Amino acid sequence: MPDLTVLYFAHLRDQRGLDSERLVTVAGTARELYRELAQRHALSLPEKSLIVAINEQMVRWDAPLGDGDTVVFLPPVSGG
Amino acid sequence: MPDLTVLYFAHLRDQRGLDSERLVTVAGTARELYRELAQRHALSLPEKSLIVAINEQMVRWDAPLGDGDTVVFLPPVSGG
Amino acid sequence: MDDFVITDLPIDVGAWRRRLDHPQAGGLVVFEGVVRDHHQGRAVHHLDYQGYAPLAVRTGLEILTEARGRWSLHNAIGCHRVGHLAIGEAAVWIGVAAAHRAEAFAACAWIMDAIKARLPVWKRDTWADGSTTWSHGTPPEPQE
């Protein structure tokens, strides 16, 4: 089971109540991890509104998780 | 015969050798004045490349000249 | 110096402008995005921006590189602020130097569109009544 760091931004940071956390998960992919976290912490943003980044690279939802990965679920952006 | 001030810019200033001059003319219109000056001072710019301003207003070539007017023949502009 | 920066300090617009100086550049276009006192009809007290800094820097640099590929530019640089911003403070600064103005205008406007669409940065309005709202935002484009 991979030992991950998850970073939270914007709505997800508010809903999780944390900037970041380390966790060990049974999830094998980014999609499985988001579903686990969304259920546990009542994260409201649907998957289709998010982009996943692993180790500072945007990846597909079915990207596999590896030990030591940093995972971020990016809400719709609003810079500028 | 109107007593005028004529201002010169760019090519016309170089060709006339003056920034400005006062003169009395028999010309009744801006066109007649330019033809008189072009002939006397070998001004090379054709009328169709110039715009006439009298007293800081752009006017037509057949605009009449009045005593005390300031007349400018504006070469093609190149600001910016 | 880095061509694209995420900073939690006020943007020194004079210093950024001086970095655009280039002897072959005839046209400089600068965009500044500034915190307004209103948004969607409501009075704004201040803004907070969060940014995923390492990915935002990389994305900003990619956008600038794409702009240099689309237009002939002498320079294209910029920065985005994060943290607490008061009314009138600059949230984003983008500067482009080109031989001619048309390229500089087109590139600067395109860069700003790309920044809005792709930079992993999030804006929260704090309204005059103290309540807060995260901006609706645009899902960032996947880059695969």
Place this chain on the structure above:
Amino acid sequence: MDDFVITDLPIDVGAWRRRLDHPQAGGLVVFEGVVRDHHQGRAVHHLDYQGYAPLAVRTGLEILTEARGRWSLHNAIGCHRVGHLAIGEAAVWIGVAAAHRAEAFAACAWIMDAIKARLPVWKRDTWADGSTTWSHGTPPEPQE
């Protein structure tokens, strides 16, 4: 202060920029036209600009007023330098403040096109070899 100025002194770009500050403006776009070290493939030593100042000021103000009519702007100001300009000096500065960036970009680019087409100002290149050439230029549009 005057919204459009003809000046034979160096343009204080910082001071002009500060005049754009406006609590309702979310987007500021600034254009600077700067003297390049080359033009049409030839090395430039310096430029001289002549301007018919009273008409140029009036024309500049008319252009800014037209821009304010075409777009919703909080501010639109600028200046044009005349006299002797060295490489790297600003010949023209135009700044636009609007609620949103699209208007600011469009208005600033349009103002510059109008300045180039209509302002009674003339540019002379002095080349590296000391010879001089008046720019070909555009006949100013009659305004009747």
